[in-house]
Amino acid sequence: MLEKNVDFAVYTKHNPTKDGYFGTYGGAYIPPQLEAEFARISQAYETICKSSRFISELRRIRKEFQGRPTPTYHCERLSNMLGNCQIYLKREDLNHTGAHKLNHCMGEGLLAKYLGKKKLIAETGAGQHGVALATAAAFFGLECDIYMGEVDIAKQAPNVARMKLLGARVVPVSHGLKTLKEAVDAAFEAYMKEYEESMYCIGSVVGPHPFPMMVRDFQSVVGIEAREQFLEMTGNLPDAVVACVGGGSNAAGIFMAFLNDPVEIYGVEPLGVGTKRGEHAASLTYGKEGIMHGFKSIMLQNEEGEPDPVYSVASGLDYPSVGPEHAYLRDLGRVNYKTASDDEAIDAFFTLSKLEGIIPALESAHAIAYAMKLAKEMGTGSILVNCSGRGDKDLDYVLEKYGDRLK
Ligand SMILES: *Cc1c(COP(=O)(O)O)cnc(C)c1O
Numbered sequence: 001m002l003e004k005n006v007d008f009a010v011y012t013k014h015n016p017t018k019d020g021y022f023g024t025y026g027g028a029y030i031p032p033q034l035e036a037e038f039a040r041i042s043q044a045y046e047t048i049c050k051s052s053r054f055i056s057e058l059r060r061i062r063k064e065f066q067g068r069p070t071p072t073y074h075c076e077r078l079s080n081m082l083g084n085c086q087i088y089l090k091r092e093d094l095n096h097t098g099a100h101k102l103n104h105c106m107g108e109g110l111l112a113k114y115l116g117k118k119k120l121i122a123e124t125g126a127g128q129h130g131v132a133l134a135t136a137a138a139f140f141g142l143e144c145d146i147y148m149g150e151v152d153i154a155k156q157a158p159n160v161a162r163m164k165l166l167g168a169r170v171v172p173v174s175h176g177l178k179t180l181k182e183a184v185d186a187a188f189e190a191y192m193k194e195y196e197e198s199m200y201c202i203g204s205v206v207g208p209h210p211f212p213m214m215v216r217d218f219q220s221v222v223g224i225e226a227r228e229q230f231l232e233m234t235g236n237l238p239d240a241v242v243a244c245v246g247g248g249s250n251a252a253g254i255f256m257a258f259l260n261d262p263v264e265i266y267g268v269e270p271l272g273v274g275t276k277r278g279e280h281a282a283s284l285t286y287g288k289e290g291i292m293h294g295f296k297s298i299m300l301q302n303e304e305g306e307p308d309p310v311y312s313v314a315s316g317l318d319y320p321s322v323g324p325e326h327a328y329l330r331d332l333g334r335v336n337y338k339t340a341s342d343d344e345a346i347d348a349f350f351t352l353s354k355l356e357g358i359i360p361a362l363e364s365a366h367a368i369a370y371a372m373k374l375a376k377e378m379g380t381g382s383i384l385v386n387c388s389g390r391g392d393k394d395l396d397y398v399l400e401k402y403g404d405r406l407k
Helices: 032-047 052-066 076-082 099-113 127-138 151-155 156-163 180-194 211-219 219-232 249-258 324-331 341-357 362-378 392-406
Strands: 071-074 086-091 119-123 143-149 169-173 198-202 240-244 264-272 286-291 295-297 335-341 382-387
Touching: 052 099, 052 324, 071 076, 071 143, 071 219, 071 341, 076 086, 076 341, 076 362, 086 362, 086 392, 099 119, 099 127, 099 198, 099 211, 099 249, 119 127, 119 180, 127 143, 127 156, 127 198, 143 151, 143 156, 151 156, 151 169, 156 169, 156 211, 169 180, 169 198, 198 240, 211 249, 211 324, 219 249, 219 382, 240 249, 240 362, 249 324, 249 382, 264 341, 264 362, 324 335, 335 341, 335 362, 341 362, 341 392, 362 382
Parallel strands: 086 382, 119 143, 119 198, 143 169, 240 264, 240 382, 264 335
Antiparallel strands: 071 086, 286 295
16 A cells, blocks of 8 residues: 555655655745745744744644644444444534634644734635634734635625624625636735735645645644544544545645554545536546646646636535645555545435534535445444534525425
């Protein structure tokens, strides 16, 4: 299973390289005027974030503000329904604000504070990243500008209200299709003008170096906790670890702790409603190598290098690329990347709610759906699934479209 040239016991020490490469993926494709600033952030990450003062401050924040450690939970009723294989959930839905995203937003916010920045900048699509970052900004007393397409603003009224309540400025983006792609451009343009006093906070293990590494490291608390909890609960390691993959931050967070263990690892991409272009967002499954948003990875794009349209019932998963480290771990053969469709995720959403009293985010439901399939195939053993978030945000949509299942 392990690639002969890679020693996973020391893998994170050597990956990424100093220039931010995981194999041939990653790097930093940024305008020349930002190179010095990105070098400064990289340098600060190596010195500040690894200082005992930063680490102990982040540890206190995680405990007292976020409510960490989140528990690991044995799904007995779900496991019994499927057979003998035992399913466990890492409960990131119980992290403050209801998902794993706050793990890296608090890390990025704390680094911005140490760097003397006054403002956090980001774009958001469905609003989840915007809400998590606005929460971090409120905690640290920083300003926060969130760029959001006008179409998304109209669709995501509750998240827009949350961001404003948390003190963020929601900046409407009114050109092009007025959605995430335009919001990314607008946020980056604004950042270019005010990078001296602000920090651009990327919402997953994507973007130019050092963000894929920083976000991975801030999320790795998930896997470290889960591995320890699982060992304590069962005396063993799980046979398999499963997580959904949009950009790949919750997956990277739980995978890292298990890379050097005899554990099968699965990342689950959204298959949406089909395998045709525009019907899914399964970047690693159907994409090819390219450069987008400042990094090289596997992506869904047309001949001109423009991002393909993507779709998933889970808005947190509909990204046309994937973190460069996932592309590398796939090539190494260390992580298996699979898919789950909208229908499978919706089934898992209803099943977990009813059998365990846990309403998962539709994103997380993709991982649970694949784990349910895998449990039947394995017949025995154990699977640890990252439940990346709670599903309250998805209720209105699910009830409108699938409400007749409740009758
Ligand atoms: C945003 C989000 C995801 C997808 O992001 P990753 O970077 O792939 O983890 C998954 N689950 C939830 C609950 C989210 O909010």
